[in-house]
Amino acid sequence: MSPTTDAASTEVEAAETEAATKNLVFVAAERLFALHGFQNVSVRDITAAAGVNLASVNYHFGSKDALLFDIFKRRTAELNRERAKMLHEANDRHDGNPPLREVLAALLTPPLRWLAPDHERRISLQFVIRARSEGTDEIRNVLKTDVSHLRRFSDALLRARPDLSPEDVYWRLHFTLGMLHNNRFAEFDRLNVLSEGQTSEADVVGLLERMLDFAEAGFNA
Amino acid sequence: MSPTTDAASTEVEAAETEAATKNLVFVAAERLFALHGFQNVSVRDITAAAGVNLASVNYHFGSKDALLFDIFKRRTAELNRERAKMLHEANDRHDGNPPLREVLAALLTPPLRWLAPDHERRISLQFVIRARSEGTDEIRNVLKTDVSHLRRFSDALLRARPDLSPEDVYWRLHFTLGMLHNNRFAEFDRLNVLSEGQTSEADVVGLLERMLDFAEAGFNA
């Protein structure tokens, strides 16, 4: 095996030139976790898929739990960075008071973009969705404790619809996030069977429009 | 230990007088699975919580997987029976063409009722939601294959809104189910932190109204 394969050099993260092995483990683990769930994937599965030694996970990440947390932190940070950027741009366009639909678009567009069939982060989104509900206690604690990112959106929604009670806004944000987190492969498959092939999640632009239409109308109820 | 405790006689299922041990295992397993997830609960945890022998799970259910599947089958059957009854009654009231909101109510009311703090099936609903995404391959296969119950609702929705394209109806049903499946304890906790205590899931009647308002408006978008 050559120390730096072509696959690794294309997969490498932009900023830092970390050890190739660490990235191989990271990518393989993310994929396997996303496809089969955290508990159903062993360290041996990961290292075998990555083509590295069994001890690599503990050497580079400390433990299997820490590896999961590492992936989760990086991907959620990426996702929230894209969301914050879109929300910031919407604020700039509307003197700090963007309309409802643009706030919702800033929340939903990044993950929906990741969902595109040829998108580099397609599997990452599935990972994040799974880790949210199947993750370790540490992840669950972060989700419950750190709501700072979400608060930016709830604030924007409160400003966009000052006529609504805060209670209504929080619940409707909750509903919207529920719609989003339901975008798992298995759910798409189920929907596809039900609709007998009339629904295609490949058209993520169309799906985003549908979600925005639904959520916006829900907020305006 | 007396062979038939008071707790067991109140927990016993209506129709059949099954072995007390089997019911103890069933109830304990459902609770632990709902609270901690299937993979995080061992057969030893279950039998210890139920106060029965370790071998009881395999003797009465065959295997741990079969136990999970058994609970899942019974609870989803109960849930779908209640839903079908409500849909049937709505059909009777409106000559087979109930309005949109009543169809959605038939879909959402049973699980929301189960969510009430003092409801006997509160933990069962959490179990079902978890089993949907964390279950075994067998459960996942049933979910994907058997959409007959869901089809009754998609048909009713198509009839209630014949102006909408089937594609729209299927997607909006998908969104509505996403809202519903997001009703996990952890998500309520998160929302409660975000809203600083302004949201209370204890008021399930109010929550049902909120969900119906949101979903109905989404369908009418």
Add this chain to the structure above:
DNA sequence: GCCAAATTCGAACGGTCGTAAGACTTCCCC
């Protein structure tokens, strides 16, 4: 080209898991 640090490797340890075998006890019907 050498040495120390970083990394990789093979191997194994301690633990937990689901499951099964076999002895034992309880229950029920004749």
Add this chain to the structure above:
DNA sequence: GGGGAAGTCTTACGACCGTTCGAATTTGGC
């Protein structure tokens, strides 16, 4: 009240798990 079925109990097997250790190897600075 005797006998067979149903249920319970103890015990342990075999498999897989995450993690660790010490040796071997590679890497990078001088």
